[in-house]
Amino acid sequence: MAEPSSSDDVALTDIELLQAAWINELRAPELLPHEHELVLRVKEQVAEQEARVEELDERDSLLRSLYEMDNERTNYQLRSYLRTRLEKLTKMAIFIARRQGEADAEARPLLSRPEQNFLGKYLALYQDHIDAEANQRESIDYRVFSAES
Numbered sequence: 001m002a003e004p005s006s007s008d009d010v011a012l013t014d015i016e017l018l019q020a021a022w023i024n025e026l027r028a029p030e031l032l033p034h035e036h037e038l039v040l041r042v043k044e045q046v047a048e049q050e051a052r053v054e055e056l057d058e059r060d061s062l063l064r065s066l067y068e069m070d071n072e073r074t075n076y077q078l079r080s081y082l083r084t085r086l087e088k089l090t091k092m093a094i095f096i097a098r099r100q101g102e103a104d105a106e107a108r109p110l111l112s113r114p115e116q117n118f119l120g121k122y123l124a125l126y127q128d129h130i131d132a133e134a135n136q137r138e139s140i141d142y143r144v145f146s147a148e149s
Helices: 006-027 036-055 058-091 093-102 113-148
Strands: none
Touching (some): 006 036, 006 058, 036 058, 058 093, 093 113
């Protein structure tokens, strides 16, 4: 059996870091700074591993299965990390938006670009919903007031 290369060691380390980031995000009561570099490295490693799987012969079906299973596990952890962040974003959207506005420019960013876009769109939808509810209640109150007079 061949010795693991240094890239395998880095991949293992990044996967462990991703798992730690996911657990930390799950356990923390507030949103932690985004692990942008780690997410990019893990995505790159998954793409490299998928390329390796494509290069394998049909005779290496066991090895192919192991690589695919490892990729599925890594993708699961990555999606879970990102899903946990989105859940926190939706639960604490207003608080996070205010915190982002007050954030120091030199501090590590709390949100990634896609998360910032999501937060902006989510807050706009939330504001539209609140406005629609307020307008609906005002019209009901006006009708009740008019009926009583």
